[in-house]
Amino acid sequence: MERDNRMDDKLDELRDSPAPEEGQDPAGGRAKRDGSASRDLYLNVRVLVGMMAVFVLLFTFVARVIVVSGPSMESTLWERDLIFVWALGYQPKQGDIVVLTQEHYQEDSIIKRVIATGGQRVDIDYNTGTVYVDGQALQEDYINEPMRLPGWGEGVNHVEVPEGCIFVMGDNRNHSADSRHPDIGIVDTRCVIGRGLAVLFPFNHWQGL
């Protein structure tokens, strides 16, 4: 009871004093000395929490780093390569390497090269291993080996790409499930997460894409 009364007196005393400004410890100098370790700890934790928030928001809206899984882009990208992907405001262009998701095929994202964009026509000749876009044969120095007929048959090989869509293929043509595969097909550009810009790791694979 006596303690309650003393506390009430202290509260009255504190009420009578002027209010501190924002950002200033109302406890004054003494508490600042005693609490400096706690304040430093708090400020460090706040910086770490803030950095985590900024990193995740950057990864969500601006750019991200992903790890390549699977052989479909060999010999441009290899299993476990770490690549930098730009997402903000990206619109797919022919020749770009893109990360995309076709959820009806698999939940994880896949990485492929854009062969044709909306309005272009794609024709694939498996006899010569040539890809034609709008009647022009593509010079594909990046493919791993000459293209053969895939195991699932001809699939999608003569098609006009609708507006807002892209036709993608892996650089390792004979080990890639891509737009030729009936379950993937033409890809809506809204399924594209971003464009691969560079291989970051391992360092001996470092290159711009």
Add this chain to the structure above:
Amino acid sequence: MKNSVSRRTTWLISVGAAALAAALVRRWQLASAFEPDTGLATPGAQASVILVCLLVMAGAWLILLAMGRGGPDPARRWDMVFVTRGDPVFPVLTVASAALAALAVPVLFVVGVDQFQLYQMAREAGVQPPSNNGMLTLATAAGALLAALGLLQMGRDGLSPGRRGKGGFSAALPGVAGCVWLMESFRAHAANPVQWDYAPQLIAIVAGMGFYMDFAGMSAGAPRPRRLLWMAGMTVILSAAPLATVLAELSARLAVGGSLLAAETGDALLLLSQLLAAAGVLWRLPPYLEHSARPSPEEASIEEEITDE
């Protein structure tokens, strides 16, 4: 006093109305702004545009409210906010928030163990394992436990004001736990090309982290009461939209006979938890933001002196 009451009412009504509107517009967006067959977002959908405008306008309005100062009332100051007795609302809301975070622990733990077992089975069977090995979900469960303990301590501090600091450094615990939850939420949707599916939840978690860290700052010599108030308001509003999403997902899951032991349940509990904690601060803090006098050098700390005794 009248002015103080009206300030609290203004905050509660503003935030409550904006949160309700955000939840309703989000439900409308879920019903109208996505293609039914692919789930892809319709560009320029009316509901999406209105939701963004609503959130921006609510943020701007709360900035104006937080900046505004009423008539001076020396008996009610922001530095007194956590030493005042006789207000059960704040501790009750905070303890309820702790209970919700604690409830999320077993849910997330079971989900994480299931994910881990699935991953192990795939590895043992020699097939491509799923990208999620469950570890981050288990870490989120541990984080939820940490958050519950921190929130419980905040509630205790609220019940025994003056015993400790001005708000409790324990509030930093749910802020730190939010980091793990944020990473898990991003990981769960990293391959999802539809940002509208998950970005609202990420932003709500970030707002909650900021709110908890500002709350902890009140007792760590770095008080920012007006920013804390704004962060608390935005935490409530921003949590309402993803809460509408996860509740819709849970309803759909229940409709097909699915289990409630799902990641969405954990998200719903944690979102509700941070919403209640922020509501507690919105209840307690606004009446104390009336006075703007300069500090005196002789100022003493009531908490320090009481602790010394």
